[in-house]
Amino acid sequence: MATHIFCGIQRLSRVLDAGIRPLNSTLRRASTSKQTRIVTGSNNEKIIMSSCGDASYPETLIHEFVWNNSENYPNHIALECGINGKKYTFAQAKDATSYIGRSLRNMGLKTGDVIALVAPNFPDTILSCLGISSGGFIVTTINPMYTAEEMMIQLLRANAKAIITSTSIASTVFAAKRACLSHETPFIVIDDKIGSMPDGSIPFSDLITRGKSLPPVNLNRTCDDIVALPFSSGTTGLPKGVMLRHRNLVSNIMMVQTSIDVFQFPTSTFQDVIPAVLPFFHIYGMNALMLPRLSFGAKIITIPKFVPETFIDVLDKNKVTALFCVPPIILFLTASPLVKKQHFHHVHLILCGAAPLAETDVDRFYEKYNIDSQICEFRQGYGLTETSPVDFIGTGRKYSSIGQNIASCQVRLVDVMTKKDISTSGQTGELWVKGPHVMKGYLNDEDATKNTLTQDGWLKTGDIAYFDEDFDFYITDRLKELIKVKGFQVPPAELEALLRMHPDVEEAAVIGIPHERYGEVPKAFIVVKENKKPTEDDIKDFIKGKVSEYKQLRGGITFVDNIPKNPSGKILRAKMK
Incomplete structure (x- = not known):
């Protein structure tokens, strides 16, 4: 399996005349033993290295x-709409x-221009994202559930020069565009068969039709150029x-693949099949799924x-082989009477991220469907938009x-009060990470960067963590x-996690509220079962x-009807407060 992957990478370097680059070129350990997992840096930092060693990636x-390996399986289906x-x-998608x-360049857009992609998950949404890259542009992905006012803020901050959206939300997006961008800004619309095409908009299908007769784009871009501009609150604000950068996305893909090695290229008898419900505008949906x-x-x-x-x-009609989830989907799979054991017959991996999921929730899933955890692996992951996004993936x-931190991802734990590095298991500190997957910085925000x-x-994650004797975090x-x-x-x-164990509790959220004697005390919001x-x-x-006791x-x-969450499933505690 590993040989197959790296043969593909070597082919890529020959085709593109780009070298294969080791990710940790400045700091290496002698072995993967526990004694050498923690390395002292040049400034006396205590750096926790990956047990997976170093990954490599093409520049x-x-x-x-x-698309590098797609010539080996051109007639396999790459994209399919779960609705229509x-x-x-792969051949059609690549072309x-x-x-x-080519069509975007022909509209007068220039290298490095930002194009806003505001669309639900459709095959054409993926084509748009990769088409923007192939034209030498930068994609800023916007939540399609935003209001026009929220969209307008991101369009202005990103300095968008064009918009790609879909008919179901076109009226809202057009209102945002009209309020903050010039009349000449190209407004391109995917026909998702819901809603109508606004006057003056460009049908997305025209980009593909017209592009066939246009000359190829002569790109003057490197892997250190910016390609994506998702928006994140970071640790605050x-x-x-x-x-x-291109380097960030490509390196993180190979860092993950080197670390878990559970996916393989398609053959005449096998192809991974993955339902994509995680929103593509979110970095988890974009560069983890x-x-x-x-690519594989x-x-x-x-x-x-x-x-x-x-x-x-989708589960009924397809032999799904892997699921990429957030906690609410795992809870749904466990609770819904519509879900059957047969839906997981071909599934070899369930990956959950974006928010914490308790061990009891996973055990309940396995017990309900009597699934062998050795055949269908469950792994939790951790990452941030700022790290493209994956930093850690669970095992066992x-x-x-x-x-544990994935291949080539270096980690530090820094005491919040003393600012000194922690190198002892069980002690908590702020999690810091480093690697080629770390962002260039925040757009036009030097202070935040x-x-x-x-x-x-x-990169300071703003998350508090500790590691155990096995270096699991x-x-x-x-924070x-x-x-x-x-x-x-x-x-x-x-x-x-404890509250969800109560037989009458469907979901729960906890925040701190002021208390005269104790400073703060925990308060719970509970959604009860039917x-x-x-x-x-x-x-x-x-x-x-x-x-x-404390x-x-x-x-x-307080008993409530729902818990406010962001699109990736993370509880919006600020809203609850």
Whole structure:
């Protein structure tokens, strides 16, 4: 398997005349033994190295990387719409992205211009993303569920020169465009058969049709040029444009592949089949699912938004081999009567990320469907938009752990109070990471960049973590979300996992609220299961004895209809406060 991967990389370097680059060229360890996992850096840092060693990647552009091996399986299906069944083979998809890039250039757009991609998950959304890259442009992905005002803020901050959207949301996007961009700004619309095409817009299909007769684009781009501009709040503040280079995306794909090595290129008898419900505008959907899986020849079945019946229909009609999830989807798979054991018959991997998932939730899934965990692996991952995104992937049965740092991802734990490095298992500190997958910085925001990136390239994640004796890492919580009770730190995620174990609780969120004597105390928001009516005392009694005295829910319990979350499943605690 590994030989197959690296043969493909070597072919890529010959085709593109680009060298294969080791990711950790400045700092190496002698072995993977525990004694040498922690290395002392030049400034006396205690750097925790990956047990997977170093990965390698070709110095090339992301769209060239994605299509490099596709000549070996040109007639395999690359993209399929889970709603209307529209399909593209790898040969068709590769050609289409080239034609899109040519057409965008023909509109007068220039190298390095930012193009806003505001669309649900469709095959044409993926083609747009790669077409933007092939034309020498930068894609800024925008949440299609945003209001026009929210879209307008990102369009202005990114300085967008064109927009690609779809008919179902075109009226909202057009309102944003009209309010902040010039009348001449190209407005390109994918026909998703919902809604109508606004006057003056350009049908997306025209880009492919016209591009066939246009000359190829002569790109003057390198792997250190910016290719993607997703927006993230980082550790604090309002959303900021995260400048990601071709190098960041390509290197992270190979860092993950080197670390887990569970995917293979298609053959005449096998192809990975993956439903893509994680939104492509989010970095998890973009560079943990969409681009890596296309690079290794998977068939991606797009799902515009999570609707239980649609998701189950895709599972029914396809031999799905891997699932990329967030915690709410795992909880749905466990609870829904629509889901059957047969849906997981071909699944070899379930990867969950973006928010914490308790070990009890994973155990409940395996127990319900009586699935062999050796055949269907479950892994939690961890990453950030700023790291393209993956930093850690779990192994084994430590489901509450984010696992170990992936190949070539260097890690430090820094004490929040003393600012000194931690090199002892069990002690918590702020997680810092370093590698070629780390962003260039925040767009037009020097202060935020300096607060997040050190001069020597360490990215401060804002997450509190510790590692155990096996160097498996555990996130205790966000630095800014920890509840301080009488000087003790209370991670909301710990209480939330316990609350979900209550037989009447569907979902839970915990925040800290001010308290005259204790500083802060935990308060819970509970969504109860259908036809269940637990009382506040029922919930409090359930927690008693399971956690320390200072972690009790002295802030009370409020029963609510839903828990506010962002598109990746992360609880919006600020909203709850």
